[in-house]
Amino acid sequence: MKVARVQNVVLVLLVVFSSLAIGQGFGTRVERSVMVPMRDGVVLSTDLYFPDGAEGPLPAILIRTAYGKTSTIDWNPAYRALISRGYVVAIQDVRGRYESGGDYVVAKGRREDGYDTVDWLVSQDWSNGKVGTAGCSYLGETQIVLAAAKHPNHVAAIPMSASSGFYAPGRAWSSFDGGVFELAQTAGWFASNGTQIFYGPPPSIDRQKWFRSPASKLFSQAPKIDFDAYLKLVPTLPTFNILQRAGLPPTEYEKWATSLPDGEFFRTKDLAQSSDTFNVPAVFMDSWYDYGPAETIEMFRLFQENAQSETARKNQFLIIGPSTHCGYTEATERTIVGARDLGDARLDFMDIQLRWYDYWLKGIDNGITEMPKIRYYVMGLNKWKTSASWPPEGTTHQIWHLNSGGHANSRNGDGLLQLAVPPSNGSDSFTYDPAFPVPSLGGHTCCTGTETEAGGYDQSEIELRDDVLVYTSDVLTKGIEVTGALEVILYVSSSAPDTDFTAKLVDVYPDGRAFNIQEGALRMRHRNSLSEAVLMEPGEVYEAHLDLHATSNYFGPGHRIRLEVSSSNFPRWQRNLNTGGNNFDETEWEVAQNTIHHSAEHPSRIVLPVVE
Incomplete structure (x- = not known):
């Protein structure tokens, strides 16, 4: 019994000291389903997480997602840590998804909607006029295209596993490799996340009031998906209509599957282009067993070469670990990736994120910009290495x-x-x-x-x-x-x-x-x-x-x-x-x-x- 009590005391102390280490101090107050207007009149549903009791003006972290804003807050432990540290965290359903209005078209209109959302955030009376962006995968892509829009109040970004946000010819949205269609990845994503049907209130009902009411929770916004039916059809022919044959709701999968790898369809998607310019300091993160580390390296270079200011040019950073998609926090003393033992691949990603935003959004001189320009994990050697350039010297x-x-x-x-x-x-x-x-x-x-x-x-x-x-x-x-x-x-x-x-x-x-x-x-x-x-x-x-x-x-x-x-x-x-x-x-x-x-x-x- 005494041993158990001692263990409990130690656990409490660890929690307390861990909280102090990440700067925990504020509770959380949430305003859900705030409808943010876009330039064309469409409203995008946004949850605002406030640091309860914090005195303004406050910086904001914007996270734009296609996967449902409600659950996103717990995808990255840094999000709640940022709230406790005095940030307003805004999580938004992208156009046409879940509670947001408009039509859902993958990789379309994201830079305009992101720009308008930043406009709205900095116009709030609690804002200090500075917005950072966060998120992995699709949430990282929205950061890339927003960076290309060059909003003057978008002052820091951490795009994670965001390679699909860059238009690499023949690799658009990571759907092709050397002209070969990425069947399992593309079909699987559209089956899970591509539906263009979401149930909402009729136009005569106020959208914000509806989604804040208990009545809106009585049914699912998204149609039910029979994923097992889809899985049974993956090995069958033809491949372009397997989602349709599985009885899944309408998606854009058929257009993806039938378009040229570097054709007009993909060229017109809202992806960052090699001709774009940028002006936001960024930390790019990816993994060697993810689908696009090469494209992430190319984006890192592009943000440097096409920077519109010396500040932006000098403040691009790259970190590539050994994990799979968005698996940064999964590293342990014995990191297993698939079935391969890659040793102790731990890196304090939490500390990097918090210090990065503190520097750019709060003006805290914490030395984060002095970190190595490039950190990469050498698999097999099982060691983090650094470099000032890519390819590495030598x-x-x-x-x-x-x-x-x-x-x-x-x-x-x-x-x-x-x-x-x-x-x-x-x-x-x-x-x-x-x-x-x-x-x-x-x-x-x-x-x-x-x-x-x-x-x-x-x-x-x-x-x-x-x-x-x-x-x-x-x-x-x-x-x-x-x-x-x-x-x-x-x-x-x-x-x-x-x-x-x-x-x-x-x-x-x-x-x-x-x-x-x-x-x-x-x-x-x-x-x-x-x-x-x-x-x-x-x-x-x-x-x-x-x-x-x-x-x-x-x-x-x-x-x-x-x-x-x-x-x-x-x-x-x-x-x-x-x-x-x-x-x-x-x-x-x-x-x-x-x-x-x-x-x-x-x-x-x-x-x-x-x-x-």
């Missing part, structure tokens, strides 16, 4: 060539990964049958709703398939840190007029476990352009460039570097049916004989950025 590029005796099929084959160029002509062939695709296992994805989960997993079983070519280095006698952008160049031919090629970088441990590090794909019709399609001539050899995005991984002594090459990774990526048709609306397929060529004339290779 980066060189190693070229590892593919070679074999003609039988690289499976990890039991003779595929080699070597620094020397193969002296003679060689090739490896495999049969790609869309009816039996290579299954997805881990990787860089999210939101699928399927058994496809992000992270590092042992690929050994997949590497037993004959339709997976496996090229492996000798055992390393010296460790290699690979940090930065990855590219695979393959010389390929096929019996089909169109097919896909996939590549996966793998770290082979001394005990034989083979963990996926990064992966990429290319739909061959898009080998020259992601905005138009050109089919192949069967049997002709083509040069194919596969973007494997970015990573940071240490291949230690005793490990081996491995590259897997195939033509599918399903259901992460939509299968190419090898017909030369649209794929998305087809129900028939052809079996393809695909070949990788490797020689001095056809130097198939992977280019690794190595940090000395």
Whole structure:
């Protein structure tokens, strides 16, 4: 009993000291469902969390979400900490979602609505005229496009996992990879979050009064979704209408699934463009096993290069950890990402967030702007490192060539990964049958709703398939840190007029476990352009460039570097049916004989950025 009492006292003291450490001092007063007017007359429902008893004027943190404002307050422990620290936290349903008026169109009108909301916040009598923004994923995207709008009162941002907010050609909204449709991720997101139907009051009833009344809570605003029906249809054809066939409410999924990767549909979406300029200090956060660390790195660069002031240019920061989507607070003394042990990856993200907003919104000189410009976690080495620039100082590029005796099929084959160029002509062939695709296992994805989960997993079983070519280095006698952008160049031919090629970088441990590090794909019709399609001539050899995005991984002594090459990774990526048709609306397929060529004339290779 005494031990229990002592433990309780210790627990109370820890809570008290933890509260003091984050500056807890104020309680919370909430004004729910405040209708904020936009320039076109549409009102957006916003919950305002006030620090009860705090004397104004007060700074505000704006969080704009497509996922329902009510639950968002508890997504990040920093939100409640900010309230207790004297901030007004405003959480808003974006246009057309939940309690907000207007029509919901994904990635449309976000910069105007964000701008108008900041206008409204700073016009309130409690405001000190400074607004920061916060949030992960879609909530991070809304920060990116608001930053492009350059509201003078938007003075600080922390976009987390917000890579989809940037228009990278062929990667718009992270829905394609090398022209291959991200089936599981895109369909899964739309099935869960894409409905355009929300039940609200008739126009004659005051929207704010309605949503503040108990009557509005008697029914769900969103229609019921039969997610199980959707999951059963993911493996079926055609792919463009699986949500419709599952009986789900209307979404924009069909437009996503049937548009060109770099076509007019995606170009007109409200995403930050390389031509945009910015003027807000920002801390970009992402993860190596999330879907877009390479795009986050590009946004970090863009905010520096296109800054409209020296203050903004000098105050861009980048932090990339080892977790999956929005998993920053999940790191422990033994951080497991998927099935891969990545050691003690803890970082005080709470402290970084609170000090960042304190500096820019309250004027507290706490030294936060003196932190390293770039912090990144080296997986395998299991250590945080810093850099003043990207790529990190001392980066060189190693070229590892593919070679074999003609039988690289499976990890039991003779595929080699070597620094020397193969002296003679060689090739490896495999049969790609869309009816039996290579299954997805881990990787860089999210939101699928399927058994496809992000992270590092042992690929050994997949590497037993004959339709997976496996090229492996000798055992390393010296460790290699690979940090930065990855590219695979393959010389390929096929019996089909169109097919896909996939590549996966793998770290082979001394005990034989083979963990996926990064992966990429290319739909061959898009080998020259992601905005138009050109089919192949069967049997002709083509040069194919596969973007494997970015990573940071240490291949230690005793490990081996491995590259897997195939033509599918399903259901992460939509299968190419090898017909030369649209794929998305087809129900028939052809079996393809695909070949990788490797020689001095056809130097198939992977280019690794190595940090000395």
